Amino acid sequence: MAIVTTIRRDAVTLPAAELGPDNPLPPLRPLDEMHRIEDRDKDDLPRDMARQIGYEPLRSLLPARVRDGYGRERAPRELDALVIENDRLRATVLPGLGGRVASLFHKPTGRELLYRNPVFQPACFALNGAWFSGGIEWNIGATGHTTLSCSPLHAARVTAPDGGEMLRLWEWERLRDLPFQVDLWLPEGSDFLYVGVRIRNPHDRPVPLYWWSNIAVPEECRVLAPAEEAYHFGYERRLRRVPVPSYDGIDRTYPAHGVHPADYFYEVPDGRRRWIAALDEDGEGLVQTSTDVLRGRKLFVWGTGTGGRRWQRWLTEPGTGGYCEIQAGLARTQLEHVRLEAESDVAWLEAYGPLSAEREGEWPGVVRAAEERLEACLPRERVEDAYAAWRPCADTEPDEVLAVGSGWGALEVLRTGDKLPGTPFEEVTLGDAQVPWLELLRSGSFPEPRRVGPPGETLVAPHWRDMLETAPARPLTEYHLGVAQWHAGDRAQAVRSWERALPLAPSQWPLLRCLAVADQEAGHHERAADRYAEAFDDLCRERRDDGETWTSVTAALGREALDALLAVGRTEDARSVWYRLHPVTRERGRFRLTEARLLLAEGDREAARAVFDDGFEVADLREGAGAIDELWARITDEPLPAHYDFRMRPAM
Known part of the structure; x- marks a missing residue:
């Protein structure tokens, strides 16, 4: 039967x-897409x-x-x-x-x-x-x-x-x-x-x-x-x-x-x-x-x-x-x-x-x-x-x-009033990430945070950008507006929004980091390094070391700051950032690779080689990335060890 x-x-x-x-x-900036x-x-x-x-x-x-x-x-x-x-x-x-x-x-x-x-x-x-x-x-x-x-x-x-x-x-x-x-x-x-x-x-x-x-x-x-x-x-x-x-x-x-x-x-x-x-x-x-x-x-x-x-x-x-x-x-x-x-x-x-x-x-x-x-x-x-x-x-x-997914669909349905038969995005699915945007939608004002912390997610679609542009110009609003403007391709206006927010912002590092990215994209690498160093200093004064949120934001900003400082040869400043990362962060494979770069930049080729010999795994190694083999080639002429070989194309 x-x-x-x-x-x-x-x-x-x-x-x-x-x-x-x-x-x-x-x-x-998007991750490097191979296609x-x-x-x-x-x-x-x-x-x-x-x-x-x-x-x-x-x-x-x-x-x-x-x-x-x-x-x-x-x-x-x-x-x-x-x-x-x-x-x-x-x-x-x-x-x-x-x-x-x-x-x-x-x-x-x-x-x-x-x-x-x-x-x-x-x-x-x-x-x-x-x-x-x-x-x-x-x-x-x-x-x-x-x-x-x-x-x-x-x-x-x-x-x-x-x-x-x-x-x-x-x-x-x-x-x-x-x-x-x-x-x-x-x-x-x-x-x-x-x-x-x-x-x-x-x-x-x-x-x-x-x-x-x-x-x-x-x-x-x-x-x-x-x-x-x-x-x-x-x-x-x-x-x-x-x-x-x-x-x-x-x-x-x-x-x-x-x-x-x-x-x-x-x-x-x-x-x-x-x-x-x-x-x-x-x-x-x-x-x-x-x-x-x-x-x-x-x-x-x-x-x-x-x-x-x-x-x-x-x-x-x-x-x-x-x-x-x-x-x-x-x-x-x-x-x-x-x-x-x-x-x-x-x-x-x-x-x-x-x-x-x-x-x-x-x-x-x-x-x-x-x-x-x-x-x-x-x-x-x-x-x-x-x-x-x-x-x-x-x-x-x-x-x-x-099973329940995200609350973003519910937010969009509330914004438009549209009904989507067959796929209900119910209001009960709204979560913490959507709450400030719901307030912007209903009151026309984006709420300032009650306690210091990393900014939440930014919505960048034209309708949300329009709402941010007409909302009271408070620091967090200007931050989100700048991100939305950057996404839209209006980079000059994004920079202006971030710069306007700086004098009154209780947390400056999110704005400084955005401005540093803008400097990099414009080819101003020394100024980008300055802003990254300043942003990391500001974060270290503000951060709390008792939670996952602060650990992750310190790792993320520290990684970008290290890359920017090493790109312009400022090894002392890069070492200063390195020392202030959380110990658990420094042990991650991505940061072990960065440590080898830093040691090589400091002229200690033997110590850089020792990082490879000790072994590490870059969990978030990007598909098609050449960071490991390129650094290895700068350290030694020896063949790349098989466990570090992720090369996906023939030698050019």
């Missing part, structure tokens, strides 16, 4: 690192692709915060999970971690269809830092991994199109100010998990839109997609068209055949069914397909080189096998953003399930046979019908709340 589809609460226990506090400094190309490289691309690559790239991470407080010490920890299952499939979802589908288990064969990471280990891959590997992740916002990678989403039980139960995830994406939802359901007896996605633009202006569904699968596979060509993107930041499956004499559809990390964006012909599959040596694996709106398909590989292998071990547990990613997105490549018109939405349906097909042989025949197997298991027409049946259900109001 068929088992009725159910949704239940559960927990997943994993060796897990703590996320730690967010960086309290506003991110006036960029030079303008000259756009000349050889299709016109629509080149246009979308240049369409409103991200200027900053604001209003999001950088998440860099995590480490690499793991201990058993329970993660809240929601499980949706029928008699064929069981999907395990982590609502507190971006709604990640951590597992998709096929009961008849006893097979896990995804790469299921045996640990939870954040690393610096998301647009705002913390990200983790494995499962299916929902990427919305801008080129890169979403800022919601390690954040909670709202979740609820909803009636599915067939009358059963459906799991709804939703949140307000803050980089582009867009509400979105992800609906997951399993029809009775189905071998496929259906996923309906809707993104709404409630604004009176067009908005750049980005979406990729990223699916981690074991890398010992062959990846199939209906394409004869792909756009190859490597970490040398070049985008070029290559044949599929082979170029340079190597079949690149086997992830283990490449040396360096790389993206392959498949050129699926118009009118062809959209799908991608990863099959193991026995021809068993996972297939993902969708309605045609989700146009792009991609393979990401880590490669067999030293750096790629090091990253694999960094993100998971050594000895547990590697992974690659198959992906599906709204555009042909992840370098593009598409246009979502004012007061409109976009929606599509995805399906995930098992596929058994022959993977070896000539490419056209292998792809054709796999597509025929997919059609037999899940006809294209059935996917279209499922989408048509789901679309009216996207507005169905939730029956039971299962």
Whole structure:
């Protein structure tokens, strides 16, 4: 007898690192995003692709915060999970971690269809830092991994199109100010998990839109997609068209055949069914397909080189096998953003399930046979019908709340008075971060803090900036206004706002730090160093050493001050900052690396080398960053030790 589809609460226990506090400094500059190309490289691309690559790239991470407080010490920890299952499939979802589908288990064969990471280990891959590997992740916002990678989403039980139960995830994406939802359901007896996605633009202006569904699968596979060509993107930041499956004499559809990390964006012909599959040596694996709106398909590989292998071990547990990613997105490549018109939405349906097909042989025949197997298991027409049946259900109001996300959506709904059927952002979800902005909305005045502390988060959308401009010009208001103006590209006015606030501000270091960033961006590096030194002095006079907040802000400002002072050769001032960091901060890997830089700048090459010999791990090392190998090369001519080798591109 068929088992009725159910949704239940559960927990997943994993060796897990703590996320730690967010960086309290506003991110006036984006983290270095690897997926960029030079303008000259756009000349050889299709016109629509080149246009979308240049369409409103991200200027900053604001209003999001950088998440860099995590480490690499793991201990058993329970993660809240929601499980949706029928008699064929069981999907395990982590609502507190971006709604990640951590597992998709096929009961008849006893097979896990995804790469299921045996640990939870954040690393610096998301647009705002913390990200983790494995499962299916929902990427919305801008080129890169979403800022919601390690954040909670709202979740609820909803009636599915067939009358059963459906799991709804939703949140307000803050980089582009867009509400979105992800609906997951399993029809009775189905071998496929259906996923309906809707993104709404409630604004009176067009908005750049980005979406990729990223699916981690074991890398010992062959990846199939209906394409004869792909756009190859490597970490040398070049985008070029290559044949599929082979170029340079190597079949690149086997992830283990490449040396360096790389993206392959498949050129699926118009009118062809959209799908991608990863099959193991026995021809068993996972297939993902969708309605045609989700146009792009991609393979990401880590490669067999030293750096790629090091990253694999960094993100998971050594000895547990590697992974690659198959992906599906709204555009042909992840370098593009598409246009979502004012007061409109976009929606599509995805399906995930098992596929058994022959993977070896000539490419056209292998792809054709796999597509025929997919059609037999899940006809294209059935996917279209499922989408048509789901679309009216996207507005169905939730029956039971299962998890709670942020209060930012509730704040926006209060501001506009809009109703968003199907995705309620209730006022009860408002938290401390939203309280001052709610007062600005209701009274026209931004509240000054009752006690000294780091400023809260800044909202930067035009409507909030307008409110700040008309609010009484008190120091904290001017601070937030300057951040919003900086985000809008009005840097001169931002500087004026910060400078106006300085004489009356009880805390000067937040303003001095912003002015220091402005000096750096304008090329005034000596003045930036002066302001950073002054800001750190002011913070040290004000800070309290009895809490996580002060420790994290001291670490964040100290790190930036050290970089600025070392950049202009002021080693004595840098050493002064170093001595005033908290002892626990100085022991973190990021600061051990900085200590080696400081020692080298002071002329003590032997002591700098000793820092490397003692060993350290930079928990928040950025994807593609060269800080470790570049410093090593300044210290010694010896080969870089393997445990420090995170290089992701061939030597230039």
